[in-house]
Amino acid sequence: MHDVSAFPLEISGTPTPMVSFRKVTKSYGTLTVLDELDLDIAAGEMVSIIGPSGSGKTTVLRMLMTLEQINGGVIYVDGQPLTHMPKNGTLVPASQKHLRKRRADIGMCFQHFNLFPHMTALENCMEGPVQVLGLSKKEARERSEELLEMVGMIGKKDQHPSRLSGGQQQRVAIARALAMRPKVMLFDEVTSALDPEVIGEVTNVIRKLVSEHNLTMLMVTHQMGFARDISDRVCFFYGGKIEEQGPPAELFGNPKKERTQQFLSAVKEAV
Amino acid sequence: MNLSDFVIQYWPRLLSGTGITLAQFLLAAALGIAISLCMGLMKLSHNSIVRGAAVTYIEIFRGTSLVVQLYWIFFVLPLFGLTIEKFTAGYLAVGMNIGAYGAELVRGGILSVPKGQWEAALAINMSPAQRMRRIILPQALVNMLPPWGNLMIELLKGTALVSLISVADLMFEARQINASTFLSAQVFGAALVIYYILARFMVTPFMRWLERYMARKLGRA
Amino acid sequence: MFDWKWDFTWEILPRLIQATGNTLIAALAGYAIAVVLGLGLALAQRTPYRPVTLIVREFVEFIRSTPLILQIFFVFYVGPQFGIRLSPWASGMIAIGLHYSCYLSEVYRGGIESVAKGQWEAATALNMTTAQKYRRVIIPQAIPPALAGMGNYLVGIFKDTPMLSVIGVAELIHTANAIGSENYRYLEPYTMVGIIFLAISLPAAGLIRLFEAHVRRKLGL
Numbered sequence: 001m002h003d004v005s006a007f008p009l010e011i012s013g014t015p016t017p018m019v020s021f022r023k024v025t026k027s028y029g030t031l032t033v034l035d036e037l038d039l040d041i042a043a044g045e046m047v048s049i050i051g052p053s054g055s056g057k058t059t060v061l062r063m064l065m066t067l068e069q070i071n072g073g074v075i076y077v078d079g080q081p082l083t084h085m086p087k088n089g090t091l092v093p094a095s096q097k098h099l100r101k102r103r104a105d106i107g108m109c110f111q112h113f114n115l116f117p118h119m120t121a122l123e124n125c126m127e128g129p130v131q132v133l134g135l136s137k138k139e140a141r142e143r144s145e146e147l148l149e150m151v152g153m154i155g156k157k158d159q160h161p162s163r164l165s166g167g168q169q170q171r172v173a174i175a176r177a178l179a180m181r182p183k184v185m186l187f188d189e190v191t192s193a194l195d196p197e198v199i200g201e202v203t204n205v206i207r208k209l210v211s212e213h214n215l216t217m218l219m220v221t222h223q224m225g226f227a228r229d230i231s232d233r234v235c236f237f238y239g240g241k242i243e244e245q246g247p248p249a250e251l252f253g254n255p256k257k258e259r260t261q262q263f264l265s266a267v268k269e270a271v
Numbered sequence: 272m273n274l275s276d277f278v279i280q281y282w283p284r285l286l287s288g289t290g291i292t293l294a295q296f297l298l299a300a301a302l303g304i305a306i307s308l309c310m311g312l313m314k315l316s317h318n319s320i321v322r323g324a325a326v327t328y329i330e331i332f333r334g335t336s337l338v339v340q341l342y343w344i345f346f347v348l349p350l351f352g353l354t355i356e357k358f359t360a361g362y363l364a365v366g367m368n369i370g371a372y373g374a375e376l377v378r379g380g381i382l383s384v385p386k387g388q389w390e391a392a393l394a395i396n397m398s399p400a401q402r403m404r405r406i407i408l409p410q411a412l413v414n415m416l417p418p419w420g421n422l423m424i425e426l427l428k429g430t431a432l433v434s435l436i437s438v439a440d441l442m443f444e445a446r447q448i449n450a451s452t453f454l455s456a457q458v459f460g461a462a463l464v465i466y467y468i469l470a471r472f473m474v475t476p477f478m479r480w481l482e483r484y485m486a487r488k489l490g491r492a
Numbered sequence: 493m494f495d496w497k498w499d500f501t502w503e504i505l506p507r508l509i510q511a512t513g514n515t516l517i518a519a520l521a522g523y524a525i526a527v528v529l530g531l532g533l534a535l536a537q538r539t540p541y542r543p544v545t546l547i548v549r550e551f552v553e554f555i556r557s558t559p560l561i562l563q564i565f566f567v568f569y570v571g572p573q574f575g576i577r578l579s580p581w582a583s584g585m586i587a588i589g590l591h592y593s594c595y596l597s598e599v600y601r602g603g604i605e606s607v608a609k610g611q612w613e614a615a616t617a618l619n620m621t622t623a624q625k626y627r628r629v630i631i632p633q634a635i636p637p638a639l640a641g642m643g644n645y646l647v648g649i650f651k652d653t654p655m656l657s658v659i660g661v662a663e664l665i666h667t668a669n670a671i672g673s674e675n676y677r678y679l680e681p682y683t684m685v686g687i688i689f690l691a692i693s694l695p696a697a698g699l700i701r702l703f704e705a706h707v708r709r710k711l712g713l
Binding site for chain 1: 391392395401406489
């Protein structure tokens with residue numbers, strides 16, 4: 001395992017970043033997907049990640065959700081280490097127990113929704129609160145119905161996922177993630193698997209989240225217009241590194257780096 | 272003596288044999304399902320000792336014959352001080368044998384659940400046990416039910432071998448009647464028809480019903 | 493093990509090896525019958541004559557859902573009732589060959605159904621007769637996907653040969669029974685039989701997988 005002794009046991013600062021990647025490296029065999037990534041996300045900030053495929057965008061979210069193990073560096077969430085834990089005054093790789101505790105701060109929505117097919121929309125949302133948080137069925141139901149209402153799916157709460165369209169499934173998936181009351185929400189290409197005409201119903205839900213809730217959000221997307229509209233900051237990934245980042249108006253309106261310009265003009269042509 | 276006269280005269284013995292066959296079937300099925308689940312999960316374990324134990328069990332029971340296993344359990348185990356009554360030895364052998372085949376079905380069923388389901392369950396912070404029990408197994412069960420239907424027929428047929436250690440099942444009664452009457456066509460014919468009815472009109476329809484029922488629970492109907 | 497006698501084991505080994513030869517002959521002969529007969533049953537289920545198709549289909553179901561051991565008894569004992577005397581070997585081969593031909597017919601059917609519809613149309617476009625279509629176009633393509641199933645049933649037939657002991661075919665279990673009752677020792681013969689089965693069926697299963705991969709590669713699949 002790599003040396004993490006140089007990393008602090010916890011991070012502070014005013015304000016403390018909600019998410020902090022410190023020199024995070026991820027590789028598969030000899031292929032380096034992320035190369036010493038440094039990225040801070042403030043509480044309540046909405047950050048979008050764009051970039052060509054294979055640039056490591058999705059990997060950032062998957063590491064934060066602890067779906068992938070990192071090969072170097074440390075990830076902190078809300079000031080506490082996520083991928084590691086303090087032991088005898090130094091950081092050691094996190095145990096399963098530590099991961100489970102820290103994971104509670106993070107929620108994720110997937111490209112292919114990944115709803116549980118054997119449960120109705122409502123049961124999907126109640127599963128985590130009842131089984132993991134230990135809420136009573138009644139409390140979990142109230143919480144879930146409120147969220148399904150918010151995403152506009154209350155009318156279909158007793159349907160199984162197989163009866164729902166892609167856009168509807170994704171909205172249920174957002175409600176399911178929110179039912180766990182995470183501090184950080186991750187959206188992994190949540191509109192990529194959708195038919196064009198239903199993309200709006202999902203993006204509208206995310207817009208609503210941004211305007212009405214003070215969640216920290218990290219989103220990987222191919223929809224430049226959407227990223228431009230709602231993000232506080234946009235990061236352009238290239239070759240496992242952040243090539244350029246900044247407020248959307250700046251990054252989209254006046255990109256400094258050549259690669260960013262190339263990417264943005266290529267995307268524009270494709271539309 | 273034609274078949275109907277024959278059945279009228281010997282039906283009590285055929286009936287009691289059928290009863291024993293069904294009892295052997297149900298007990299072996301319960302044992303086989305429990306073993307399948309256990310060995311199937313163990314074969315997917317990250318621990319190589321646990322996995323090795325499952326592989327050994329599965330290979331031994333699938334690599335040798337049920338007849339051999341039956342004889343071994345009934346004739347050899349007593350030499351180690353473990354005497355098992357023949358009725359018990361019967362369903363024990365059949366259930367353990369089917370369990371080895373079922374373990375592969377359980378393993379395949381679990382592996383057939385998309386990776387995204389594991390990830391979604393982890394994203395709502397479920398423990399590994401919760402993920403398996405609440406998310407993966409219910410879906411795996413639906414995926415593996417069709418091959419289980421075939422396995423249940425094999426199990427029913429397998430119970431006929433318990434007659435070899437003198438458990439008085441349908442097969443055993445048929446042999447006894449044949450030995451005393453030499454009405455071979457009638458007695459073996461009747462037994463064949465009874466097995467066929469059990470398989471085709473009881474076991475198979477039940478498994479089909481279970482498939483439909485589980486599919487409905489999954490909202491796939 | 494506490495009571496294992498090596499000298500006894502060595503003493504009985506030659507008899508067991510000889511019996512292994514008989515077991516292998518029985519398995520291969522039964523399999524040869526099943527491979528040919530199974531193809532007939534598969535093709536018979538594809539004739540345009542609905543009654544033939546239905547009768548063959550139900551016959552296959554019947555054989556598949558009733559125990560092989562009962563079928564062995566049936567073939568062996570029913571013949572003499574009608575003046576036909578069959579040796580244990582002949583009855584055993586008929587029963588086991590017939591039983592497995594029904595399983596193989598399902599494997600063939602799956603293989604034939606896996607051939608793309610366009611292949612039939614292309615063969616028709618070349619103005620081939622039905623026999624030519626099957627022989628030249630369809631069956632060559634149906635065999636590779638059927639190979640795994642065919643291999644499994646070869647191992648399956650091998651593991652079912654102990655059932656032939658009930659009508660006196662001197663295969664492994666029959667010999668082990670004889671040794672056991674002559675010497676009042678069952679531990680060594682039954683254990684050795686189990687080991688022999690493992691020693692043959694495990695490598696056989698591996699070889700079949702290799703062979704299947706080889707054929708697939710050769711055909712560019």
